[in-house]
Amino acid sequence: MSNEQVIGEAVAVCGECDWVMRVPPRAAGEAAQCPRCGHHVAPPAQPDHQRPLAWALATLVMLGLVFAFDFLSFSTRGVAHSMSFFDAARAMSGHDYPSLGVLLFMTTAGLPAAYLLALVCLLVQAARRRSGAMSLALARTLRPLEPWMMADVFIVGVLVSLIKIVTLADVAIGTSFVAFCIYALLLLRTFTLIDWVSLWQNLAPMPVTDTHLETARTGASQDAVACRGCGMAYQPHRHGRCPRCNRRPVSNALDRIQLTWALLVTAVILYIPANIYPIMSTTSLGSTDPQTIIGGVLHLAHTGSWPIAAVIFVASVVVPISKIAALAWLCLAATHGWHDDSRSQMRLYRITEKIGRWSMIDVFVVAVLVALVRAGALMAIEPGPAALCFAAVVIITMVAAHTFDTRRLWGATFERDSP
Template identity: 40%
Template structure:
């Protein structure tokens, strides 16, 4: 691996990556953030996984995903028609979210991986490949295939008592697709991929001269997408072409704007019905908390716990965490730096899992439609709750964790720097 200087995404500390070998991963010596993972196996393994994932996705589209049978009547649903079914019922926004998050974005992610890896496998690295790679990592948070599968599991438990459920061939194909997607993403490290692009293009980036400390202290700024260091007066990244900023522009303002809007939407998301179940002409609305209680009364304690954590605890916890992070930065708090950084990483990690309830409603609404016998329709709260999830994700993505370190006094920063662990001591073998 070639020597490269990078600034940590979380604390902005400039570090030189020169000792990492295949099969190892490196963490920031100040905040512990994972900097890079050097996977063994080269390009062939993720390329095979990406290709297999696309094959499984195509196989999951034409066949029945699930079927709902009650009193001799059968309702089938396929992934290809699920969005159209919701559109016909008068829920275009829910249809759009379902199609984007479980089909289009995951498919586009795998296609992009396959194109990038195949081009690199041919020992080519054209300029457009850099911009395509930048787009790839922007897509990552919005592909929710695994979240959708958990939503399907919850749906099966909710309607198990109403009728017989038949699992179709497409369900198993989609499970394999989701596994291939997750494995492909975890087998390709962003830092390693950017270096591979430069290596095949024959580009040797000049290492900036730096002193110990942050990139900003060294009059440098790192690209938000590829991590390449540039002088502060550089407008665009010379590697991927994205606009450069020492810190996210208007980070706190955007964080607060998304967060306050999410809080306002969270009230109707919990007060109004998220879905309506009609059984033999009798309509019964259900809120998010009401759905959890129904699952608990049915004896499905693990599923009830999953829904309660994903739909109630995670959104509230994430909003409280973001409020504390933004407030602490605005008021220049000097304490609990490591705890705040861990809190930030956690908000990035867990936010999208709250979409479980949205996918549950979408699956049930597309599947359970047997006329006057039994039917399920989305409630007004489902759109509000989807807005909460998306806005909290945008709020977390807008928050710049380096602001936590910028607000520290010189004495506090000096104390933290004295406790740094050398980078070589933070190289871990992959298990």
């Protein structure tokens, strides 16, 4: 989720350091950055809304093709089985893990489909310069959904799954998998083409308010906030809600650092059973072999699949631990005023926020293997309790990153330092 808060056509408040700046008119393809922390205040300007509309429609068409064909097929010792894309989610639900099945489907297809349909409606209304209360509610809801769409992560999970079982059985890639890869690329491209500043301006032009912000100061020092829904600056004690999109302001009384700490402690507690209990169990010729996350990494390394073992180790061990440690350090820095290099701390936060979703690879690997490997007593794979705990760790750390108040990283420089 991007944190930029854009105000009017000339003034903007950085959502990461709260700095107020003047933004000149953008030409096509030009972006605006905060001179203080380097954050993108306004994304690259697009000449019109036709291009993202075309890409969104193409992505929806390709997503429909994903459900029309077989995704993968599996055969071993005369036993064959094929799976559709929906089978991955349905298989997890069939093994008493419906929450994991819902999570897989929503992050790879459900949320993207809803996002694209809503985006198409918004782009059409923006082109006609029409909007209603429902349109404004959709517009302020869509952007927070973007980090939770993990089609690209799922593709890596599928590839890891194939390499894990290619020595045990014959696996064939179906037309649906090819369509899914194209769909994931189209989805990423659609994200990059959306100019939210222009889209909001067409849906709901900036109303005239009595707020006058001075540049080279913080928004907080001027008793003003930037709406997290549409980016408009206003004074909550005068207006109550955002005059543009009617969203409630986030209360400054909420200690977001304490909330981040609580989420990190919860993630640490859940990470322990995620590594102790098996993440999946493999049954071969009547013999069951449970595997933990580390056990799976060691097994891959022992069989010679060092690159895949490294991918799983980084995604399932290095990234979660590094993310928890980085956020804990940033919380300490924000609390105790360790602000010798706020820019470096901001770079650390941005990296931490971006990489957290990739830890979901291991959960997707388990889902694909459970749905694909179905040969009765000959060979079968079942999910373990660690899969649920690990998925919870990934989700909680992502939420923790989004709740962290980056403005606190600037400490004493929050008001005095100029860019």
